Amino acid sequence: MSLSKDQVQHIATLARLKLTDDEYAESVEKLSRIVDFVHQLSQADTSDVVPMAHPLDAAQRLRPDVVTETIERDRFQENAAAVSDGLYLVPKVIE
Amino acid sequence: MSDSSQQVHAQSMTELAAGLDAGEFTSVELTRSLLERIGELDAKLNALVTVTADEALAAASCADEARATGNGGPLNGLPIIHKDIFCTRGVKTTCGSRMLDNFISPYDATVVEKLADAGAVVLGKANMDEFAMGSSNETSYFGPVRNPWDLECSPGGSSGGSAAAVAARLVPAATGTDTGGSIRQPAALTGTVGIKPTYGRVSRYGMIAFASSLDQAGLITRSAEDAARLLGVMAGFDERDSTSIDRPVPDYSGAINEPVKGLRVGIVRQHFDEGLDPQCAVRVKEAIAVLESLGATAVEVDLPNLDLSVPTYYVVAPAECSSNLSRFDGVRFGHRAENAEDLLDLYCRSRGEGFGDEVKRRIMTGTYVLSAGYYDAYYLKAQQVRHLIADDFKKAFSDVDVIAGPTAPSPAFRLGEKVDDPITMYLNDIYTIGANLAGLPGMSVPCGFVDDLPVGLHLVGAHFAEETLLRCAHQYQQHTDWHKRCPEGFK
Numbered sequence: 001m002s003l004s005k006d007q008v009q010h011i012a013t014l015a016r017l018k019l020t021d022d023e024y025a026e027s028v029e030k031l032s033r034i035v036d037f038v039h040q041l042s043q044a045d046t047s048d049v050v051p052m053a054h055p056l057d058a059a060q061r062l063r064p065d066v067v068t069e070t071i072e073r074d075r076f077q078e079n080a081a082a083v084s085d086g087l088y089l090v091p092k093v094i095e
Numbered sequence: 096m097s098d099s100s101q102q103v104h105a106q107s108m109t110e111l112a113a114g115l116d117a118g119e120f121t122s123v124e125l126t127r128s129l130l131e132r133i134g135e136l137d138a139k140l141n142a143l144v145t146v147t148a149d150e151a152l153a154a155a156s157c158a159d160e161a162r163a164t165g166n167g168g169p170l171n172g173l174p175i176i177h178k179d180i181f182c183t184r185g186v187k188t189t190c191g192s193r194m195l196d197n198f199i200s201p202y203d204a205t206v207v208e209k210l211a212d213a214g215a216v217v218l219g220k221a222n223m224d225e226f227a228m229g230s231s232n233e234t235s236y237f238g239p240v241r242n243p244w245d246l247e248c249s250p251g252g253s254s255g256g257s258a259a260a261v262a263a264r265l266v267p268a269a270t271g272t273d274t275g276g277s278i279r280q281p282a283a284l285t286g287t288v289g290i291k292p293t294y295g296r297v298s299r300y301g302m303i304a305f306a307s308s309l310d311q312a313g314l315i316t317r318s319a320e321d322a323a324r325l326l327g328v329m330a331g332f333d334e335r336d337s338t339s340i341d342r343p344v345p346d347y348s349g350a351i352n353e354p355v356k357g358l359r360v361g362i363v364r365q366h367f368d369e370g371l372d373p374q375c376a377v378r379v380k381e382a383i384a385v386l387e388s389l390g391a392t393a394v395e396v397d398l399p400n401l402d403l404s405v406p407t408y409y410v411v412a413p414a415e416c417s418s419n420l421s422r423f424d425g426v427r428f429g430h431r432a433e434n435a436e437d438l439l440d441l442y443c444r445s446r447g448e449g450f451g452d453e454v455k456r457r458i459m460t461g462t463y464v465l466s467a468g469y470y471d472a473y474y475l476k477a478q479q480v481r482h483l484i485a486d487d488f489k490k491a492f493s494d495v496d497v498i499a500g501p502t503a504p505s506p507a508f509r510l511g512e513k514v515d516d517p518i519t520m521y522l523n524d525i526y527t528i529g530a531n532l533a534g535l536p537g538m539s540v541p542c543g544f545v546d547d548l549p550v551g552l553h554l555v556g557a558h559f560a561e562e563t564l565l566r567c568a569h570q571y572q573q574h575t576d577w578h579k580r581c582p583e584g585f586k
Contacts, residue, residue, distance in 0.1 A: 008459070015417060015462040016424075016439075017455055018447035026452070027459060030517055034460050037518050038406040038473065044480050051478035052485060054338070055294045055308065055534025056558060061337060075201050079428035088426050091435050 002032040103128050104264040105581070108173055108321040111267060115162065115172050122155035122162070122172030126216055129174050133218065133265050136585065139246060142260040144179050144237050145187050146219040154216045161214065170328060171214030176269045178257050179220040180227055181207050181312075182301040190303045191225040191235040191253075194429045194449030204301025205333045206270060206312050213328045221269055222256030225451045226420065227277055227305045229253050230523040233514050234453040241510070242285060243582040244548055248507035251281030251523075257315045258285040263585040268316045268325055272302060274309045275408050276502075276527025279539040282315050283502035283551025286541040286580060288568065289315045290322050293559050294534035295340035297326075298333035306415035307338070309408075309531040318578055319540065319568035323347035326561065342559065350562035351569035356390030358567065361495035365401045366526060372505040374545040379501045382542035382552040382571065386499065389570055396491040396498065400483045401529065405521055407484065408528045410464050410477035416454075417461025423449060456517065485533040492557040497567055501526055502539040502551035530555050538564040541577040549577070 003011075008028050012019050019027060073086055082089035103111065103125050114120055130148050137143050151174075158172035182188050182200035184207075189195045203211070211217070224234040232240040232255030242250040243263040250259040254271030258281035261269050271278040273291035282289025290313045297312040304310060312329065316322045327348060332341040360383065367376055387393055425431040425445025432444035450458070464473035491498060503523060513520045530537035535555055542552035552571075554564045572578050 003463075007463075011459045011462050011466070014466060015455075015458050016421075016442040016446055017450070017458065018440075018443035019455070020447075023452070023455070027456065030456060031459060031463070033518060034409060034456070035463065037521075038410050038464070038477075041403060041406050041410065041476050041480055042472065044400070044403055044476070044483065046476060046479035046483065049479040049482050051475055052481040053478075055485065055532070056340065058295070058338065058340065063334065072201070076427075079198055079201070080426065081431035090426055091437050091441055093438055 003028055003035060104132050105586070106267065107318050108267045108316065108324055111173055122158040122216060123152060125172065126151050126155040126174060126218070129218060129266060136263060137265060140241050140243060140259050140263055141238050142222055142240050142256040142263070142265065143176065143219040144189055144191070144222045144256070147186055147217055150186070151216050151218050154211070158214050158216060168213035170210065170325070173215055174218050174266050175210060175215045176219050176221050176257065176260055176266050177207060177217060178223050178254050178269065178271050180223060180272050180303045181270060182303070183207050183217070183220065186220065188220070188303070189237070190227070191223040191237060192449065192451065192454070193236045194423050196236065196430065198428055202301060205298035205335060206329055207301065209328055218266055221254070221260060224253035224255065225454050226303065226416070227253040227272055227274055228416070228453050228457050230276070230280060230520050231508070231510070231513065232256065233510060234451055236451060239510055242507045243585050244286065245507060247509055248548070249284070249510050251284035251503070251507065253277040254315060255281045258282055258287050258289070261285070261287045261315045261317060262582060264581060268314060268321055270312060271315050272310060272312050273531065274305050274412060275531050276524035278313045278315060279527050279537055279551070279553060280503050280524060282539040283553070284507040284549065286549030286577065287315050287317055288319055288322050288538070288540055288578060289313065290326065290538045290561070290564065291530065291536060292326065292330060292561055293536045295338050296536070296559065296561065297329050298336040298339050300333055300335040304419040306412040307419060308415060309412060319351060319565050319572055320348070323351050323565045323569070345562055347562060347565055351565050353566050354390065355386060355567055355570045358391040358497065358563070359495040360386055360391045360393050361396035361491050361498040362393050363396055363398050363401070363498060363500050365398055366500035370504055370525065371501055372545065375501055375505060375550050378543035378545060378550040379552055383499050385571055385574055386567065389574065394495050396495055398487045398491065398529065400480065400487050403480050404484055404528045404532055405525055407477045407480045407532060408524070409460065409521055410473050411481065411532070413457040413461035414465050414474050415461070417458045417465065420454070420458055425449070481532050484529055488529065488533045488535060496556070497560070497563055498555040500553050502553035506545045506548035506550055526553055534558065536561045536564055538568055540568045540571060541580070542575070543577055
């Protein structure tokens with residue numbers, strides 16, 4: 001089962017990845033092999049098998065709805081490439 | 096320093112603790128000695144991406160002061176390194192990626208915090224496959240790690256830097272993480288001890304996420320005794336990890352002294368089929384014979400769906416990775432592309448430039464299997480097969496206490512040998528992936544050599560049976576000395 005270049009382009013767009021032409025060629029080849037490889041799962045008989053949600057069948061824990069964190073915006077924003085007045089800067093979205 | 100402290104690098108955590116207690120050397124002296132050794136030898140290995148010399152000496156000095164006043168935790172003054180997937184406050188945390196090459200973590204992972212509270216001294220951060228995706232350490236942005244047993248060979252991955260550093264006696268212990276075998280396979284390939292606890296046993300908070308339903312933090316050490324000592328500190332409930340299990344932490348260091356007499360050891364028929372190097376099979380069978388000579392009983396067990404574990408993993412793990420890695424957008428932290436035309440261009444180019452080939456491949460595989468029209472055929476199907484695999488283990492553990500087999504299909508392979516073929520690389524984890532899919536604890540223990548390269552014995556237990564694994568490994572190490580062998584050039 002091989003993926004087409006169009007399919008790989010669509011996947012890359014969904015994944016928000018810009019690839020070079022070389023990377024596209026390689027991705028078509030390698031992703032096709034990976035998809036082929038995982039396709040063997042289709043042979044397994046899984047009728048009546050419940051999909052696994054958690055390895056220990058644990059339920060999601062809930063916590064009381066109380067404030068536990070403090071605001072440390074300045075410290076967290078030290079890792080951002082572009083900030084101004086406590087806001088993250090991105091290219092213009094609205095003309 | 097006294098004579099006995101000349102060889103501090105060769106000592107285990109347990110021996111070093113005794114040396115510190117007896118006043119043979121101070122933590123500052125120990126730290127300085129190991130930092131020197133790292134400076135001298137790591138250029139050959141590339142095991143560390145960051146050395147935190149100043150922070151380490153400051154922590155060691157605090158540990159010495161605490162000791163002088165009769166205080167200090169269970170690991171007071173003992174050296175360790177962290178895989179660079181664990182967030183360390185104020186220290187660069189790269190996850191082996193260009194994406195995080197400039198990331199200074201604003202907080203500590205729970206594992207980091209717990210070990211620091213116990214008094215451990217962090218010497219640095221270990222190299223790893225990018226975002227823990229790889230089995231050879233070749234996907235690291237910072238270059239491959241070399242195996243101290245043969246510098247042309249891979250140390251395995253993704254915790255390859257942790258394993259190489261412990262094997263080369265740069266440090267007695269290192270943290271690691273294991274999503275499909277990333278602690279146990281490098282431990283096997285470097286002749287070290289690696290333990291991946293039960294899913295939820297150790298907190299994942301502050302451990303950069305790859306596949307959240309499979310990821311678990313653990314350790315690489317040179318003995319089961321050291322692993323028990325450290326796991327006791329790392330394990331336990333953490334309210335900041337929503338999948339952490341609230342269950343008391345047993346006395347691992349006490350449990351390892353129990354004999355293995357009467358223990359039922361499962362041997363999986365499928366483990367010794369084609370695919371396993373015949374000489375490795377011999378070493379593993381010899382190790383099982385040692386356990387039998389100590390009074391354990393070998394019993395054959397069946398894991399009929401073993402073959403499906405690798406394809407199942409390569410649906411579930413990429414799916415979760417594609418979701419987890421969507422947080423890297425070039426806006427809040429991490430690599431940001433320059434001169435972006437618009438927001439979409441900023442996202443796509445920051446991610447295209449920041450991630451390496453294998454990470455992109457897995458994000459795309461995950462995106463594909465989760466995309467409209469394919470979800471049922473791949474992701475849902477894989478989660479069903481995952482249940483079949485977990486049921487196989489459950490059935491096996493109704494009859495045996497531990498499953499023993501090979502950790503990896505072969506000893507260390509040469510750097511570059513498998514890098515172009517993702518499927519061959521993925522099959523390296525065939526024996527280890529099942530434990531992640533089922534959430535079980537697993538461990539690799541050195542059990543001999545093939546062509547001068549180490550081989551690992553893989554032990555898997557039922558949920559929360561870490562004590563059984565550690566006991567089995569420790570008793571085995573009381574009667575063998577494979578774990579004490581040291582690579583030439585690192586003595």
